[in-house]
Amino acid sequence: MxxxxxxxxxxxxxxxxxxxxxxxxxxxxxxxxxxxxxxxxxxxxxxxxxxxxxxxxxxxxxxxxxxxxxxxxxxxxxxxxxxxxxxxxxxxxxxxxxxxxxxxxxxxxxxxxxxxxxxxxxxxxxxxxxxxxxxxxxxxxxxxxxxxxxxxxxxxxxxxxHPLADAIPMTPDRAAARRRLQISDNARVLAILPGSRSSEVRLIAPRFLQAAQIMQKRDPSLQFVVPMVNEARKLEFETALAQYPVNHLQILLSSTQSGIQTDPTAWLALEACDAALVASGTATLETALFKRPMVISYAVSPMIRRVMGWKSGQERPYLPWVGLPNILLNDFVVPELIQEDATPEKLASAMWGLLDNASLCEQIQNRFAEMHHTLKxxxxxxxxxxxxxxxxxxx
Missing domain, CATH: 3.40.50.2000 (Glycogen Phosphorylase B;)
Incomplete structure (x- = not known):
């Protein structure tokens, strides 16, 4: 029937x-x-x-x-x-x-x-x-x-x-992703994910790019991959990049087939990278499922912050974390730098704290693997x- x-x-x-x-x-x-x-x-x-x-x-x-x-x-x-x-x-x-x-x-x-x-x-x-x-x-x-x-x-x-846990491989293939992007296996690669909304790219991308400039002064060979959801966000990001230029940076654009989006370009960037600088949101969960250490950051304009506080009736979330991986693991597994703390200097310092600590990165990857099994x-x-x-x- x-x-x-x-x-x-x-x-x-x-x-x-x-x-x-x-x-x-x-x-x-x-x-x-x-x-x-x-x-x-x-x-x-x-x-x-x-x-x-x-x-x-x-x-x-x-x-x-x-x-x-x-x-x-x-x-x-x-x-x-x-x-x-x-x-x-x-x-x-x-x-x-x-x-x-x-x-x-x-x-x-x-x-x-x-x-x-x-x-x-x-x-x-x-x-x-x-x-x-x-x-x-x-x-x-x-x-x-x-x-x-x-x-x-x-x-x-x-x-x-969570459907992402079914779709993302338990063991990502970093070498294959780097071949697609023509990046050396020996390169140190950082993914930058400043968000998918216009307001996010305009407010967060400049901070992330300035942090990348600071890191690249310390290691001029450092490479960056930046996924963008569409051409409009790409143009907005390129506006910020013109103001804060960074060497060895690839912008990746999502593609569709017959109007249906293929695997998000962010996944290619996350599979290829060693670590990521990520705007809070679903992208933090995707990064964790790819087992990549990350620094989570977010910022909104003062006006939007006031509107959010008025609508929610609270200044901060009930929980001490904003990133989904930390919430799910009930711990500050990866750093979070939000609002006033999201300065280029602090972002760069937190990223180096991960990139230069192989033991910590391994611990983070193990925690993320446990989380992946739970959600799959x-x-x-x-x-x-x-x-x-x-x-x-x-x-």
């Missing part, structure tokens, strides 16, 4: 993992028919895409305000369609601001709602748990410690592992099994 799956994925990462989930579901249950909001990967799996996922993508508070009318139109369109013809199940993938509101309305109409990738309530705005309880029938979480949080609050939850769970299969169970047996 045919059954319909409502689905909203609002980011490229969500489009990719949701497409893998659909591939597994389709093999196990060919009667499933997905529909909703997604990108090229979901479309390639046969999903009826009502709106493209980029329609939900916003960068920061100002962009969200400008895009509010179109976001509301899309919201009311998908909501009214699913209320008229309810799907057997709704799956929201990340995009919490959009999906939780939609899930709340659908759940009140009797439609089971599943949310995959929980927001970081363990770091910011724990009070959101009340809205999640009202909106979500079942949570699917990426990290083991999240299960206890939702169970304590009476929310059905399943830990499904065949996430698409676990998600597909959880959805099947909910559809056929209830939440």
């Amino acid at each position: 045919t059954w319909r799956l409502g689905l909203v994925a609002g980011e490229p990462s969500g489009d990719l993992i949701a497409s893998r989930v659909l591939a597994g579901l389709s093999r196990r249950d060919p009667a499933m028919r997905p529909e909703g909001i997604g990108g090229p990967n979901l479309s390639a799996q046969g999903m009826d895409v009502w709106h493209p996922m980029h329609a939900l993508t916003v960068f920061g508070y100002v962009d969200a305000f400008k895009r509010l009318p179109s976001l509301l139109r899309i919201y009311h369109d998908v909501k009214s369609r699913w209320l008229r013809e309810p799907p057997q199940l709704f799956l929201g993938v990340d995009a919490p601001d959009f999906n939780f509101r939609l899930e709340n309305r659908l759940k009140r109409a009797g439609i089971p709602t599943v949310h995959f990738v929980g927001p970081s309530i363990w770091a910011w705005r724990y009070e959101r748990i009340r809205h999640i309880r009202e909106s979500v029938s079942h949570m699917l979480v990426l990290f083991p410690f999240e299960e206890a949080i939702y169970r304590k609050e009476g929310i059905p939850v399943t830990y499904v592992g 769970c065949d996430t698409p299969t676990r998600v597909a099994q959880a959805l099947e169970h909910i559809v056929h047996d209830g939440v």
Whole structure:
């Protein structure tokens, strides 16, 4: 018997993992028919895409305000369609601001709602748990410690592992990556990842480049690889590079095939490097899964910092760490330099503290390997099994 799956994925990462989930579901249950909001990967799996996922993508508070009318139109369109013809199940993938509101309305109409990738309530705005309880029938979480949080609050939850841990090799091939980049096996290579958003590149890249200049004065042969997600970010980075020039630096640009992104260029940079200077975010987890020592850094403008504090009602996260690897390992395994501490001098000093300490690097790599094993769970299969169970047996 045919059954319909409502689905909203609002980011490229969500489009990719949701497409893998659909591939597994389709093999196990060919009667499933997905529909909703997604990108090229979901479309390639046969999903009826009502709106493209980029329609939900916003960068920061100002962009969200400008895009509010179109976001509301899309919201009311998908909501009214699913209320008229309810799907057997709704799956929201990340995009919490959009999906939780939609899930709340659908759940009140009797439609089971599943949310995959929980927001970081363990770091910011724990009070959101009340809205999640009202909106979500079942949570699917990426990290083991999240299960206890939702169970304590009476929310059905399943830990499904992290899709990046399935996709990134347990033993990276540094030599092969360097051959692709035409870098010598004997070179000392540092990856620089200043973020994927315009505001991040404009604010963080100059600090990272000045740190690279300081390090290159100490070792003129030091090489750098810098992955960029698109041409716009590349141009912004090149503007900073013109102001703070660095020798032996390669900029790598992500590519697509038939509109579908191949393995991120960041992965090639991380596989090839000895260590990395990384803006806080998912890139820190990717770096850890590649077993590369890193320095984590982040900075926002004073205005954005005030807005974040006003919206969250707190000046700092609940946890003492901001980087996902440190959070998952419950320890300052790698240095974090945030806001006022993110000076070029401190960044360069912290990087040398890693590059010149082989024993410390080995310890870090061993901790990251343990973390990788914990997160590697065949996430698409676990998600597909959880959805099947909910559809056929209830939440």
